[in-house]
Amino acid sequence: MTTVVIILGLLVGVLIFLLFRKQNTPPGDAVSALLKQDLTEISRGMSELKESLGNKIDIRLEKSQASMGLQLESSAKLIKDVTERLTKLDETNKRVVDVADELKQLQNVLQNPKQRGVLGEFYLEQILQNLLPPGSYELQYKLAEGFIVDAVIILEGKMLPIDSKFSLENYNRLIDAKGSERLILERSFKDDLKKRIDETARYIQPKRGTLEQAFMFIPSEAIYYDLLANKVGAAGVNGRDLLQYAVRDKKVTIVGPSTLSVMLLTIVEGMRSHQIQKDFEVIRKNIEQLSTHLIAYDGHFKKVGNSLGATVGHYNSASKELARIDKDIVKIAATEASIDPLLLDRPNLED
Secondary structure (H helix, E strand, O other): OHHHHHHHHHHHHHHHHHHHHHHHOOOOHHHHHHHHHHHHHHHHHHHHHHHHHHHHHHHHHHHHHHHHHHHHHHHHHHHHHHHHHHHHHHHHHHHHHHHHHHHHHHHHHHHOHHHHHHHHHHHHHHHHHHHOOOOOEEEEEEEEOOEEEEEEEEEOOEEEEEEEOOOHHHHHHHHHOOHHHHHHHHHHHHHHHHHHHHHHHOOOOHHHOEOOOEEEEOOOHHHHHHHHOOOOOOOOHHHOOHHHHHHHHOOEEEEOHHHHHHHHHHHHHHHHHHHHHHHHHHHHHHHHHHHHHHHHHHHHHHHHHHHHHHHHHHHHHHHHHHHHHHHHHHHHHOOOOOOOOOOOOOOOOOO
16 A cells, blocks of 8 residues: 555656646657657556556455465364364253252152162162172061061071161261251261161061171261261260170171172172082082992902802813813723813902
């Protein structure tokens, strides 16, 4: 743009110069020739200027178009990237909403004691299915009328009861409480947990085939950890620790998901060792029975050997007797002996 202004200024200057020159020059053919020459030069200069400006404008247009093309391409990529990100963000938002809905449903389940109990039983069932072989446990086992335990593990004809307990309301209130309110809620939580221990102990019925031991399964690792770390279990009922009360007084072992899994793995290894021992005992008895059969066979075999020895003895005696008869015939008939006694060796029963 600045170049065009400069060129136009030069043209105006040339025209002014020519006008002044025309005023100071005498008229005539010479003036006309000069004017014609000047106009020709101006026309040629204008043509060159036009061509130069056209070339520069074309070059700048090409550069501008190329730059605009790159910018448009970059903008298109940016728009595409933003669109993809917005799409992913929308999908993420949908997933977040779905997770929020699931958490809300889970919260509703946990707020309902009956549904919470079902969730604890389901959790227990999954652990048993994943760690124990089929046939080594039963779910919802009825010990007696009104005594249905969540699960029993079958060990050598005896049953180990496992019951799922979930004291969540008092625990949640206890976590958020402070001061005197916390002391009241802690006492309430301990009393509630003691009741759950007593309920689990009711399933210990040796006369009905149970072991003198039961597991109380707490599906929440947080509750079990706090109890184990003495955050809510110390100084329990009647001044005794709740865990000691459960084990010593009620013969109930409180377990969480991780602890139960470890104990079940130990039980599985014990089952395998016991099965190996049983298999070894069966093999040992079979070997003893085979040894008895082998000894009996050896006796029969010796009897057969003795019988063969007696038969060979009789054969040799008969052969010798036949040779004697042949000798008598030779004496009577004055001929040569024609029969040689054929003797057999007896079986060697000592080798």
